[in-house]
Amino acid sequence: MSAEHTERLFPLAAEVAADPSRLRVLFPAVGRLVGRGPTDPDDPEGLRVPRIEDRARAALVAAVAASSRLSPTELTTMLTELYEDGDGDEKRAVLRALDDVDIPGLLGLVEDGLRSNDPRLVAAAMGRYADRHLGADVWRHGVLKCLFVGVPLDAVAAWTGRVDDELARMTAAFVAEREAAGRPVPEDARRILALYRPHPEGER
Incomplete structure (x- = not known):
């Protein structure tokens, strides 16, 4: 300000x-x-x-x-x-x-924001509070909601450190669905897939 x-x-x-x-x-x-x-x-x-x-x-x-x-x-x-x-x-x-x-x-407020189709609310809901407190499953769905409504990944706090197998799978499915429908794929979806590197077999 x-x-x-x-x-x-x-x-x-x-x-x-x-x-x-x-x-x-x-x-x-x-x-x-x-x-x-x-x-x-x-x-x-x-x-x-x-x-x-x-x-x-x-x-x-x-x-x-x-x-x-x-x-x-x-x-x-x-x-x-x-x-x-x-x-x-x-x-x-x-x-x-x-x-x-x-x-x-106050996670209920965050979850309510994520149910909205207002990109401004979705972006605000995926801030640092969400990173600290949202469980992995709800957080992943929050990231997918961002892709759906056009919220840039840069609005999602600390997202690069939370990309995992399941988020990569969900994102790949999202990309495949968009491509099959002839719809544009957000560049942020490709950023998630480019960042993800699966663990070698047996490694945790």
């Missing part, structure tokens, strides 16, 4: 740190109060990197978490309510905020 955006954000962060209940009011208003738009002009939808409003909302969540005025359970409840009551932008921002505020028990 620019210095101007940071200057606008600072008093809001202080406000929610002093009174966490204000997060419910200020979280939806961030775009108007702080600003909105891409932080990378080559990524206008904020698939690879958070947008200005994503970062501002995440900063408010971090301020509440750092204040220790809410218990983990209370913060979990508040973030769940912000997600469930929010529009697409607010849902995306909650998912982005999880990357920096590692609160157990």
Whole structure:
């Protein structure tokens, strides 16, 4: 964010740190109060990197978490309510905020984001929180969902370290299905297959 955006954000962060209940009011208003738009002009939808409003909302969540005025359970409840009551932008921002505020028990929000067909939600759901907490099977299906809806692999946290036999098999099946239907194959699918190297027989 620019210095101007940071200057606008600072008093809001202080406000929610002093009174966490204000997060419910200020979280939806961030775009108007702080600003909105891409932080990378080559990524206008904020698939690879958070947008200005994503970062501002995440900063408010971090301020509440750092204040220790809410218990983990209370913060979990508040973030769940912000997600469930929010529009697409607010849902995306909650998912982005999880990357920096590692609160157990919010995988349900990540899984909900992955069920969406909104590429922005899918991308936000596959961040660092998902890398830390999603089981292998759900994570693999998240990667395939990215291929289906056009989310770049660069949006998936630490994906290069999690490619395994099953993901390679799933990706190869996806590629074969697209080719059989005469449909274009995303280059990211080929990146997965190019990275994968099966273990020699007997090696684990």
